[in-house]
Amino acid sequence: MGAFLDKPKTEKHNEGGVGNGLRFGLSSMQGWRVEMEDAHTAIIGLPGLKEWSFFAVFDGHAGAKVSAYCAEQLLDHIIANEDFKGTMDMKQGTEIQPSIEDVKKGIKTGFLNLDERMKGMPEMVSGEDKSGSTAVCVIVSPGHIFFGNCGDSRAVLSKGGKCVIATTDHKPVNPIEKERIQKAGGSVMIQRVNGSLAVSRALGDFEYKNVQGMGPCEQLVSPEPEMIVQNRADDDEFLILACDGIWDVMSNDDLCDFVRSRMKLTSSLEAICNQVVDTCLYKVMYKKINARND
Numbered sequence: 001m002g003a004f005l006d007k008p009k010t011e012k013h014n015e016g017g018v019g020n021g022l023r024f025g026l027s028s029m030q031g032w033r034v035e036m037e038d039a040h041t042a043i044i045g046l047p048g049l050k051e052w053s054f055f056a057v058f059d060g061h062a063g064a065k066v067s068a069y070c071a072e073q074l075l076d077h078i079i080a081n082e083d084f085k086g087t088m089d090m091k092q093g094t095e096i097q098p099s100i101e102d103v104k105k106g107i108k109t110g111f112l113n114l115d116e117r118m119k120g121m122p123e124m125v126s127g128e129d130k131s132g133s134t135a136v137c138v139i140v141s142p143g144h145i146f147f148g149n150c151g152d153s154r155a156v157l158s159k160g161g162k163c164v165i166a167t168t169d170h171k172p173v174n175p176i177e178k179e180r181i182q183k184a185g186g187s188v189m190i191q192r193v194n195g196s197l198a199v200s201r202a203l204g205d206f207e208y209k210n211v212q213g214m215g216p217c218e219q220l221v222s223p224e225p226e227m228i229v230q231n232r233a234d235d236d237e238f239l240i241l242a243c244d245g246i247w248d249v250m251s252n253d254d255l256c257d258f259v260r261s262r263m264k265l266t267s268s269l270e271a272i273c274n275q276v277v278d279t280c281l282y283k284v285m286y287k288k289i290n291a292r293n294d
Contacts, residue, residue: 008032008281014270019044020053022140025269027277031245032284037064037131038243039071046079049097049141054078056137059153059243061197063131066204069118070133077117078110078139103139104227107148111135112216115203115223124206132197132205135225136167136241143232145239148225150201153243156252160235163256168226169247170201177201184211186220193220201225238263246276249283 009030016025022044030036037060046052054075060067078084084098084106098106123129134151147155149167157165170177172188177200181193186208189195193208201222208221217224240255250258255276262272 009036010278010281012274012277014274015042016268016270017042017044020051020140022053023269024055025271025273027270027273029277029281031277031281035064037061037067037133039064039067039133041071041075041137043075046075046139048079051142053140054137055140055239055241056135057153057241057243058203059134059151059245061132061199061202062205063129065123065129066118066131067133070114070135070203073117074110074114074135074137077114078107081106081109081113083109097141100144100229103141103144103146104229107137107139107146107227108225111148111150111203111223111225115216118204119206119209124204127207130205130207132199132202132221134199134201134243135203137225138239138241140232140239145230145232145236147228147230149228150203150223150225151199152247153241154247154252155239155241156256157230157239158237158256158260159233161237161260163252165228165230166252167228169244170199170222170226172198172200174200180218180222181220184214184218184220197221242276245284246280249280250276 013028024042026040026042028038039058041056044053046054056074058067058070084102118124134153136149136153136155138155139146147167152169155167156163172178172181172193173191178188181188186194192198193200203223205221209219211219238259259272262275
């Protein structure tokens, strides 16, 4: 969402890291947007769970406040809540690592708690800040990959030479999403919530979360993440998390094939991320040029 520049800003922010048998690389670029509203988190080794890792992408809209806050706080809200922590070994007096169900419940509770926390910020209460953000995250444990998605950013898993797992984009035209919106008294026009917002789930966007008598997951825009759990396997290749600026111009299979081919040529994941960002930027530029010529 938002206005576009006449010329894209192509400066990039890159990061990379190694640990827990994983390597990661990331790249972010403002591109055609007037303001940089995206954010990310990449952490190898979680507090109390050194063999676990967390990665997330946040695509902000109507401002950068919510996406930046989510990048700082989402992981803390997930791992600190009681649903995530699981049970105690009363004989040993030590905490047992969270079970699959603990992690799933903990991720959902973390999303909801974070959204409720942001709702109480003075600038949100006053309506001065109306920003929101998608959020897609993965927690990688020694045995599993946990996906949590809220909005239309997306995570995919490639294994055995194929894209086998992909999160679902939460668009207002999706039947389940449309039904919730209409039950909350809203409408879907031009594929948007009340003709305005292009996603049906997001953190923030509190002007769409004021329906009295309905819970947080029943509002026009829901902060509830959709969960996928995948067992880790020897033929796992890579995960990709990206905002819709990537997915709007490359399909799941196309992007996985692109990354897989580049991994045969270089070991630098940051370089591959840069190539993905540049390729998508030029695809958008090509579309704009064609549109002007039509």
